[in-house]
Amino acid sequence: MSGGSKLAVLGAGSWGTTFAKILADAQPELSVELWGRRAEVVAQINRDHRNPNYLPGIDLPHNILASTDVESVLSGAALVVLAVPAQSLRPQLAAWREHLAPDAVVVSLMKGLELGTDARMSEVIAEGLGLPAERIVVVSGPNLAMEIARCEPTASVIACTDESVAHWVASLCTASYFRPYTNTDVVGVEIGGIVKNVIALAVGICEGREMGDNTKASVITRGLAETTRLALALGGESDTMAGLAGLGDLVATCSSPLSRNHSAGRLLGQGLSLDEVNARMTQTAEGIKSGRAVYDLAKKLGVEMPITEAVVAVLAGKLDVDELGPRLLSRELKSEGESA
Numbered sequence: 001m002s003g004g005s006k007l008a009v010l011g012a013g014s015w016g017t018t019f020a021k022i023l024a025d026a027q028p029e030l031s032v033e034l035w036g037r038r039a040e041v042v043a044q045i046n047r048d049h050r051n052p053n054y055l056p057g058i059d060l061p062h063n064i065l066a067s068t069d070v071e072s073v074l075s076g077a078a079l080v081v082l083a084v085p086a087q088s089l090r091p092q093l094a095a096w097r098e099h100l101a102p103d104a105v106v107v108s109l110m111k112g113l114e115l116g117t118d119a120r121m122s123e124v125i126a127e128g129l130g131l132p133a134e135r136i137v138v139v140s141g142p143n144l145a146m147e148i149a150r151c152e153p154t155a156s157v158i159a160c161t162d163e164s165v166a167h168w169v170a171s172l173c174t175a176s177y178f179r180p181y182t183n184t185d186v187v188g189v190e191i192g193g194i195v196k197n198v199i200a201l202a203v204g205i206c207e208g209r210e211m212g213d214n215t216k217a218s219v220i221t222r223g224l225a226e227t228t229r230l231a232l233a234l235g236g237e238s239d240t241m242a243g244l245a246g247l248g249d250l251v252a253t254c255s256s257p258l259s260r261n262h263s264a265g266r267l268l269g270q271g272l273s274l275d276e277v278n279a280r281m282t283q284t285a286e287g288i289k290s291g292r293a294v295y296d297l298a299k300k301l302g303v304e305m306p307i308t309e310a311v312v313a314v315l316a317g318k319l320d321v322d323e324l325g326p327r328l329l330s331r332e333l334k335s336e337g338e339s340a
Protein backbone atom coordinates (compact mmCIF):
# COMPACT_ATOMS: atom_id res chain seq x y z
CA MET A 1 0.00 0.00 0.00
CA SER A 2 1.43 3.32 -1.04
CA GLY A 3 1.98 6.28 1.22
CA GLY A 4 1.41 8.48 -1.85
CA SER A 5 -1.63 10.66 -2.03
CA LYS A 6 -2.61 11.00 -5.67
CA LEU A 7 -5.98 9.48 -6.55
CA ALA A 8 -6.88 8.47 -10.12
CA VAL A 9 -10.15 7.35 -11.71
CA LEU A 10 -10.16 5.90 -15.23
CA GLY A 11 -13.52 6.18 -16.99
CA ALA A 12 -15.59 9.37 -16.98
CA GLY A 13 -19.02 7.78 -17.41
CA SER A 14 -21.74 7.88 -14.78
CA TRP A 15 -20.12 5.72 -12.08
CA GLY A 16 -16.52 6.79 -12.70
CA THR A 17 -17.46 10.47 -12.47
CA THR A 18 -19.63 9.86 -9.41
CA PHE A 19 -16.88 7.90 -7.65
CA ALA A 20 -14.43 10.72 -8.46
CA LYS A 21 -16.91 13.06 -6.74
CA ILE A 22 -17.05 10.78 -3.68
CA LEU A 23 -13.24 10.75 -3.42
CA ALA A 24 -13.00 14.50 -4.03
CA ASP A 25 -15.65 15.27 -1.39
CA ALA A 26 -14.03 12.82 1.06
CA GLN A 27 -10.50 14.19 0.48
CA PRO A 28 -10.95 17.90 -0.24
CA GLU A 29 -7.23 18.60 0.22
CA LEU A 30 -6.25 16.11 -2.53
CA SER A 31 -6.69 16.18 -6.30
CA VAL A 32 -8.66 13.44 -7.98
CA GLU A 33 -7.48 12.97 -11.55
CA LEU A 34 -10.18 11.63 -13.87
CA TRP A 35 -9.29 10.10 -17.22
CA GLY A 36 -11.86 10.27 -20.00
CA ARG A 37 -11.66 9.18 -23.63
CA ARG A 38 -13.50 12.11 -25.08
CA ALA A 39 -11.86 15.55 -25.15
CA GLU A 40 -15.21 17.39 -25.01
CA VAL A 41 -16.27 15.57 -21.83
CA VAL A 42 -12.90 16.28 -20.21
CA ALA A 43 -13.03 19.96 -21.24
CA GLN A 44 -16.52 20.35 -19.81
CA ILE A 45 -15.53 18.79 -16.48
CA ASN A 46 -12.54 21.14 -16.18
CA ARG A 47 -14.34 24.25 -17.42
CA ASP A 48 -17.89 23.89 -16.02
CA HIS A 49 -17.31 21.23 -13.32
CA ARG A 50 -20.12 19.23 -14.86
CA ASN A 51 -20.55 16.03 -16.90
CA PRO A 52 -24.04 16.66 -18.26
CA ASN A 53 -24.33 13.63 -20.56
CA TYR A 54 -23.97 11.29 -17.61
CA LEU A 55 -24.88 13.37 -14.56
CA PRO A 56 -27.21 16.17 -15.64
CA GLY A 57 -27.62 18.94 -13.06
CA ILE A 58 -24.77 17.75 -10.83
CA ASP A 59 -22.02 20.18 -9.79
CA LEU A 60 -18.69 18.41 -9.43
CA PRO A 61 -16.08 19.38 -6.82
CA HIS A 62 -13.32 21.64 -8.14
CA ASN A 63 -10.59 19.23 -6.97
CA ILE A 64 -11.55 16.83 -9.78
CA LEU A 65 -9.11 17.42 -12.64
CA ALA A 66 -10.00 15.65 -15.89
CA SER A 67 -7.59 14.62 -18.64
CA THR A 68 -7.42 12.51 -21.79
CA ASP A 69 -3.75 11.73 -21.03
CA VAL A 70 -3.76 8.41 -19.21
CA GLU A 71 0.01 8.46 -18.63
CA SER A 72 -0.15 11.70 -16.64
CA VAL A 73 -3.26 10.56 -14.75
CA LEU A 74 -1.60 7.29 -13.71
CA SER A 75 1.81 8.78 -12.94
CA GLY A 76 2.43 8.47 -9.19
CA ALA A 77 -1.19 7.54 -8.39
CA ALA A 78 -1.44 5.50 -5.17
CA LEU A 79 -5.06 4.56 -5.84
CA VAL A 80 -6.35 3.78 -9.34
CA VAL A 81 -10.08 3.26 -9.75
CA LEU A 82 -11.35 1.58 -12.94
CA ALA A 83 -14.84 2.29 -14.34
CA VAL A 84 -15.09 1.26 -17.98
CA PRO A 85 -17.50 -1.27 -19.53
CA ALA A 86 -16.49 -4.80 -18.50
CA GLN A 87 -16.01 -6.14 -22.02
CA SER A 88 -13.59 -3.29 -22.84
CA LEU A 89 -11.38 -3.70 -19.77
CA ARG A 90 -8.77 -6.23 -20.92
CA PRO A 91 -7.57 -4.33 -24.02
CA GLN A 92 -7.47 -1.10 -21.98
CA LEU A 93 -5.28 -2.71 -19.31
CA ALA A 94 -2.67 -3.63 -21.88
CA ALA A 95 -2.31 0.07 -22.70
CA TRP A 96 -2.36 1.22 -19.06
CA ARG A 97 -0.02 -1.34 -17.51
CA GLU A 98 3.29 0.40 -18.28
CA HIS A 99 2.10 3.65 -16.67
CA LEU A 100 0.90 2.16 -13.37
CA ALA A 101 2.91 3.19 -10.28
CA PRO A 102 4.80 0.15 -8.86
CA ASP A 103 2.83 -0.01 -5.58
CA ALA A 104 -0.57 1.29 -6.75
CA VAL A 105 -3.76 -0.29 -5.42
CA VAL A 106 -6.31 -0.88 -8.20
CA VAL A 107 -10.05 -0.67 -7.51
CA SER A 108 -12.74 -2.21 -9.73
CA LEU A 109 -16.14 -0.51 -9.86
CA MET A 110 -17.29 -2.79 -12.66
CA LYS A 111 -20.14 -5.28 -12.48
CA GLY A 112 -19.59 -7.57 -15.42
CA LEU A 113 -18.19 -10.97 -16.37
CA GLU A 114 -15.87 -11.26 -19.37
CA LEU A 115 -17.42 -13.04 -22.34
CA GLY A 116 -15.32 -15.96 -23.60
CA THR A 117 -13.24 -16.38 -20.44
CA ASP A 118 -16.03 -16.02 -17.81
CA ALA A 119 -13.48 -14.06 -15.76
CA ARG A 120 -14.51 -11.63 -13.02
CA MET A 121 -13.10 -8.12 -13.32
CA SER A 122 -10.67 -8.68 -10.43
CA GLU A 123 -9.31 -11.69 -12.33
CA VAL A 124 -8.98 -9.69 -15.55
CA ILE A 125 -7.13 -6.98 -13.59
CA ALA A 126 -4.81 -9.52 -11.96
CA GLU A 127 -3.91 -10.98 -15.35
CA GLY A 128 -3.87 -7.74 -17.33
CA LEU A 129 -1.79 -5.76 -14.84
CA GLY A 130 0.15 -8.64 -13.26
CA LEU A 131 -1.03 -7.69 -9.75
CA PRO A 132 -1.34 -9.85 -6.62
CA ALA A 133 -4.81 -10.19 -5.03
CA GLU A 134 -3.90 -7.91 -2.11
CA ARG A 135 -3.53 -4.95 -4.47
CA ILE A 136 -6.93 -5.44 -6.10
CA VAL A 137 -10.08 -4.06 -4.47
CA VAL A 138 -13.71 -4.39 -5.54
CA VAL A 139 -16.45 -1.86 -4.75
CA SER A 140 -20.06 -3.03 -5.05
CA GLY A 141 -23.45 -2.52 -3.45
CA PRO A 142 -26.74 -0.67 -4.02
CA ASN A 143 -24.97 2.20 -5.74
CA LEU A 144 -27.10 3.84 -8.42
CA ALA A 145 -24.71 6.57 -9.55
CA MET A 146 -27.25 9.36 -9.99
CA GLU A 147 -28.59 9.02 -6.44
CA ILE A 148 -25.07 9.15 -5.01
CA ALA A 149 -24.19 12.12 -7.22
CA ARG A 150 -27.19 13.88 -5.64
CA CYS A 151 -25.56 13.11 -2.25
CA GLU A 152 -28.38 10.78 -1.15
CA PRO A 153 -27.08 8.53 1.68
CA THR A 154 -25.78 5.19 0.39
CA ALA A 155 -23.85 2.26 1.82
CA SER A 156 -21.39 0.16 -0.16
CA VAL A 157 -18.94 -2.74 0.22
CA ILE A 158 -15.18 -2.47 -0.27
CA ALA A 159 -13.73 -5.95 -0.73
CA CYS A 160 -10.13 -7.13 -0.76
CA THR A 161 -8.47 -10.37 0.33
CA ASP A 162 -6.23 -8.16 2.51
CA GLU A 163 -8.56 -6.48 5.00
CA SER A 164 -6.09 -3.67 5.77
CA VAL A 165 -6.11 -2.63 2.10
CA ALA A 166 -9.93 -2.64 2.09
CA HIS A 167 -9.84 -0.43 5.21
CA TRP A 168 -7.39 1.96 3.54
CA VAL A 169 -9.66 2.35 0.50
CA ALA A 170 -12.73 2.69 2.75
CA SER A 171 -11.00 5.47 4.68
CA LEU A 172 -10.32 7.32 1.42
CA CYS A 173 -13.90 7.17 0.15
CA THR A 174 -15.92 7.79 3.31
CA ALA A 175 -18.08 10.85 2.63
CA SER A 176 -21.08 12.32 4.45
CA TYR A 177 -23.37 10.56 1.94
CA PHE A 178 -21.25 7.43 1.26
CA ARG A 179 -20.69 4.78 3.93
CA PRO A 180 -18.40 1.89 2.96
CA TYR A 181 -18.26 -1.45 4.81
CA THR A 182 -15.25 -3.74 4.31
CA ASN A 183 -15.34 -7.41 3.34
CA THR A 184 -12.72 -10.00 2.39
CA ASP A 185 -15.13 -12.06 0.25
CA VAL A 186 -14.11 -10.63 -3.14
CA VAL A 187 -15.79 -13.49 -5.04
CA GLY A 188 -19.17 -13.07 -3.33
CA VAL A 189 -19.11 -9.29 -3.69
CA GLU A 190 -18.34 -9.50 -7.40
CA ILE A 191 -20.84 -12.26 -8.17
CA GLY A 192 -23.61 -10.32 -6.40
CA GLY A 193 -22.92 -7.28 -8.59
CA ILE A 194 -22.69 -9.28 -11.81
CA VAL A 195 -25.76 -11.49 -11.49
CA LYS A 196 -28.13 -8.80 -10.18
CA ASN A 197 -27.88 -7.15 -13.61
CA VAL A 198 -29.24 -10.31 -15.25
CA ILE A 199 -32.02 -10.62 -12.68
CA ALA A 200 -32.86 -6.93 -13.22
CA LEU A 201 -33.27 -7.68 -16.92
CA ALA A 202 -35.76 -10.42 -15.98
CA VAL A 203 -37.67 -8.11 -13.63
CA GLY A 204 -37.68 -5.40 -16.30
CA ILE A 205 -39.09 -7.84 -18.86
CA CYS A 206 -41.87 -8.82 -16.43
CA GLU A 207 -42.62 -5.13 -15.85
CA GLY A 208 -42.67 -4.49 -19.60
CA ARG A 209 -45.28 -7.28 -19.88
CA GLU A 210 -47.25 -5.41 -17.16
CA MET A 211 -46.86 -8.11 -14.55
CA GLY A 212 -47.24 -6.97 -10.95
CA ASP A 213 -45.36 -6.99 -7.69
CA ASN A 214 -45.89 -10.65 -6.79
CA THR A 215 -44.09 -11.65 -9.97
CA LYS A 216 -41.27 -9.17 -9.41
CA ALA A 217 -40.78 -10.21 -5.76
CA SER A 218 -40.76 -13.86 -6.81
CA VAL A 219 -38.11 -13.25 -9.48
CA ILE A 220 -35.99 -11.15 -7.08
CA THR A 221 -36.15 -13.78 -4.33
CA ARG A 222 -35.45 -16.73 -6.59
CA GLY A 223 -32.83 -14.59 -8.34
CA LEU A 224 -31.02 -14.19 -5.04
CA ALA A 225 -31.21 -17.98 -4.55
CA GLU A 226 -29.51 -18.68 -7.88
CA THR A 227 -26.95 -15.90 -7.35
CA THR A 228 -26.08 -17.45 -4.00
CA ARG A 229 -25.68 -20.92 -5.54
CA LEU A 230 -23.19 -19.55 -8.06
CA ALA A 231 -21.29 -17.54 -5.45
CA LEU A 232 -20.99 -20.55 -3.12
CA ALA A 233 -19.81 -22.78 -5.98
CA LEU A 234 -17.01 -20.27 -6.61
CA GLY A 235 -16.02 -20.06 -2.94
CA GLY A 236 -18.08 -16.99 -1.97
CA GLU A 237 -19.97 -16.70 1.32
CA SER A 238 -23.72 -16.76 1.92
CA ASP A 239 -23.46 -13.85 4.41
CA THR A 240 -22.20 -11.67 1.58
CA MET A 241 -25.24 -12.53 -0.51
CA ALA A 242 -27.55 -11.45 2.33
CA GLY A 243 -25.71 -8.12 2.57
CA LEU A 244 -25.37 -4.90 0.59
CA ALA A 245 -23.51 -6.45 -2.36
CA GLY A 246 -26.08 -9.26 -2.69
CA LEU A 247 -29.63 -8.53 -1.57
CA GLY A 248 -29.02 -4.77 -1.28
CA ASP A 249 -27.86 -4.28 -4.85
CA LEU A 250 -30.43 -6.71 -6.22
CA VAL A 251 -33.31 -4.80 -4.63
CA ALA A 252 -31.98 -1.38 -5.71
CA THR A 253 -31.37 -2.44 -9.30
CA CYS A 254 -34.60 -4.40 -9.71
CA SER A 255 -36.70 -1.56 -8.24
CA SER A 256 -35.18 1.54 -9.78
CA PRO A 257 -36.06 3.23 -13.06
CA LEU A 258 -32.50 4.63 -12.89
CA SER A 259 -31.07 1.15 -13.51
CA ARG A 260 -29.95 0.68 -17.09
CA ASN A 261 -30.38 -3.12 -16.87
CA HIS A 262 -33.89 -2.80 -15.47
CA SER A 263 -34.74 -0.25 -18.18
CA ALA A 264 -33.30 -2.45 -20.95
CA GLY A 265 -35.41 -5.36 -19.66
CA ARG A 266 -38.53 -3.21 -19.62
CA LEU A 267 -37.96 -2.23 -23.26
CA LEU A 268 -37.50 -5.89 -24.21
CA GLY A 269 -40.71 -6.70 -22.36
CA GLN A 270 -42.51 -3.97 -24.28
CA GLY A 271 -41.60 -5.80 -27.48
CA LEU A 272 -38.45 -4.05 -28.70
CA SER A 273 -35.78 -6.24 -30.28
CA LEU A 274 -32.33 -6.44 -28.69
CA ASP A 275 -30.93 -4.29 -31.51
CA GLU A 276 -33.58 -1.66 -30.86
CA VAL A 277 -32.84 -1.74 -27.13
CA ASN A 278 -29.09 -1.41 -27.74
CA ALA A 279 -29.72 1.53 -30.05
CA ARG A 280 -31.68 3.31 -27.31
CA MET A 281 -29.18 2.71 -24.51
CA THR A 282 -26.72 5.58 -24.09
CA GLN A 283 -25.08 3.99 -21.04
CA THR A 284 -23.74 0.53 -20.22
CA ALA A 285 -26.22 -2.24 -19.32
CA GLU A 286 -23.71 -4.95 -18.36
CA GLY A 287 -26.25 -7.77 -18.01
CA ILE A 288 -26.90 -7.85 -21.76
CA LYS A 289 -23.44 -9.24 -22.46
CA SER A 290 -22.54 -10.69 -19.06
CA GLY A 291 -25.72 -12.81 -18.97
CA ARG A 292 -24.24 -15.22 -21.49
CA ALA A 293 -20.97 -15.45 -19.53
CA VAL A 294 -22.86 -16.08 -16.26
CA TYR A 295 -24.84 -18.85 -17.95
CA ASP A 296 -21.67 -20.43 -19.40
CA LEU A 297 -19.93 -20.29 -16.00
CA ALA A 298 -22.93 -21.80 -14.22
CA LYS A 299 -23.09 -24.61 -16.75
CA LYS A 300 -19.39 -25.33 -16.34
CA LEU A 301 -19.86 -25.56 -12.57
CA GLY A 302 -23.12 -27.55 -12.76
CA VAL A 303 -25.08 -24.75 -11.02
CA GLU A 304 -28.75 -24.37 -11.93
CA MET A 305 -29.67 -20.78 -12.80
CA PRO A 306 -33.11 -20.94 -14.41
CA ILE A 307 -33.80 -17.18 -14.43
CA THR A 308 -30.42 -16.42 -16.00
CA GLU A 309 -30.99 -19.22 -18.51
CA ALA A 310 -34.37 -17.77 -19.52
CA VAL A 311 -32.98 -14.22 -19.84
CA VAL A 312 -30.11 -15.47 -22.01
CA ALA A 313 -32.62 -17.31 -24.22
CA VAL A 314 -34.65 -14.09 -24.62
CA LEU A 315 -31.50 -12.09 -25.45
CA ALA A 316 -30.48 -14.72 -28.02
CA GLY A 317 -33.93 -14.53 -29.64
CA LYS A 318 -34.67 -18.14 -28.68
CA LEU A 319 -37.45 -17.39 -26.17
CA ASP A 320 -40.31 -14.98 -26.65
CA VAL A 321 -40.78 -12.48 -23.81
CA ASP A 322 -44.30 -13.88 -23.31
CA GLU A 323 -42.78 -17.25 -22.50
CA LEU A 324 -40.41 -15.91 -19.83
CA GLY A 325 -42.97 -15.80 -16.99
CA PRO A 326 -44.40 -19.28 -17.61
CA ARG A 327 -40.88 -20.67 -18.08
CA LEU A 328 -39.82 -19.39 -14.65
CA LEU A 329 -42.79 -21.01 -12.95
CA SER A 330 -43.06 -24.28 -14.85
CA ARG A 331 -40.15 -26.15 -13.34
CA GLU A 332 -40.25 -29.38 -11.36
CA LEU A 333 -41.80 -28.86 -7.90
CA LYS A 334 -39.38 -28.81 -4.97
CA SER A 335 -38.99 -27.40 -1.49
CA GLU A 336 -37.91 -23.75 -1.15
CA GLY A 337 -34.67 -24.66 0.60
CA GLU A 338 -33.49 -27.16 -2.00
CA SER A 339 -30.25 -26.22 -3.70
CA ALA A 340 -31.70 -25.65 -7.17
Ligand SMILES: NC(=O)C1=CN([C@@H]2O[C@H](COP(=O)(O)OP(=O)(O)OC[C@H]3O[C@@H](n4cnc5c(N)ncnc54)[C@H](O)[C@@H]3O)[C@@H](O)[C@H]2O)C=CC1
Residues within 6 Å of the ligand: 011, 012, 013, 014, 015, 016, 036, 037, 038, 054, 083, 084, 085, 086, 088, 092, 109, 110, 111, 112, 143, 144, 145, 146, 282, 283, 284, 286
Ligand atom coordinates in the same frame (compact mmCIF):
# COMPACT_ATOMS: atom_id res chain seq x y z
N1 LIG B 1 -23.80 3.80 -13.22
C1 LIG B 1 -24.03 3.14 -12.10
O1 LIG B 1 -24.99 3.45 -11.38
C2 LIG B 1 -23.14 2.02 -11.68
C3 LIG B 1 -22.31 1.38 -12.57
N2 LIG B 1 -21.53 0.33 -12.15
C4 LIG B 1 -20.65 -0.36 -13.07
O2 LIG B 1 -19.60 0.52 -13.46
C5 LIG B 1 -19.12 0.15 -14.76
C6 LIG B 1 -19.07 1.39 -15.61
O3 LIG B 1 -20.40 1.82 -15.78
P1 LIG B 1 -20.88 3.30 -15.98
O4 LIG B 1 -19.90 4.30 -15.56
O5 LIG B 1 -22.21 3.37 -15.37
O6 LIG B 1 -21.02 3.28 -17.57
P2 LIG B 1 -21.28 4.48 -18.54
O7 LIG B 1 -21.87 3.89 -19.76
O8 LIG B 1 -21.99 5.57 -17.84
O9 LIG B 1 -19.80 5.00 -18.84
C7 LIG B 1 -18.82 4.17 -19.41
C8 LIG B 1 -17.54 4.97 -19.62
O10 LIG B 1 -16.60 4.14 -20.27
C9 LIG B 1 -16.23 4.71 -21.50
N3 LIG B 1 -16.10 3.65 -22.49
C10 LIG B 1 -17.06 3.11 -23.25
N4 LIG B 1 -16.55 2.16 -24.06
C11 LIG B 1 -15.23 2.14 -23.79
C12 LIG B 1 -14.17 1.40 -24.31
N5 LIG B 1 -14.34 0.51 -25.27
N6 LIG B 1 -12.95 1.63 -23.79
C13 LIG B 1 -12.77 2.53 -22.82
N7 LIG B 1 -13.74 3.28 -22.31
C14 LIG B 1 -14.96 3.07 -22.79
C15 LIG B 1 -17.34 5.68 -21.88
O11 LIG B 1 -16.83 6.72 -22.72
C16 LIG B 1 -17.74 6.18 -20.51
O12 LIG B 1 -16.87 7.19 -20.08
C17 LIG B 1 -20.06 -0.94 -15.27
O13 LIG B 1 -19.45 -2.18 -15.10
C18 LIG B 1 -21.28 -0.83 -14.37
O14 LIG B 1 -21.94 -2.06 -14.18
C19 LIG B 1 -21.52 -0.07 -10.86
C20 LIG B 1 -22.30 0.57 -9.92
C21 LIG B 1 -23.15 1.66 -10.26
Ligand SMILES: O=C(CO)COP(=O)(O)O
Residues within 6 Å of the ligand: 111, 141, 142, 143, 144, 145, 197, 200, 249, 252, 253, 258, 259, 260, 261, 262, 284, 285, 286
Ligand atom coordinates in the same frame (compact mmCIF):
# COMPACT_ATOMS: atom_id res chain seq x y z
O1 LIG C 1 -25.02 -1.28 -10.26
C1 LIG C 1 -25.90 -0.45 -10.19
C2 LIG C 1 -26.55 -0.10 -8.93
O2 LIG C 1 -25.92 -0.67 -7.84
C3 LIG C 1 -26.35 0.25 -11.43
O3 LIG C 1 -27.22 -0.57 -12.11
P1 LIG C 1 -27.37 -0.41 -13.68
O4 LIG C 1 -26.03 -0.69 -14.28
O5 LIG C 1 -28.44 -1.35 -14.07
O6 LIG C 1 -27.78 1.03 -13.90
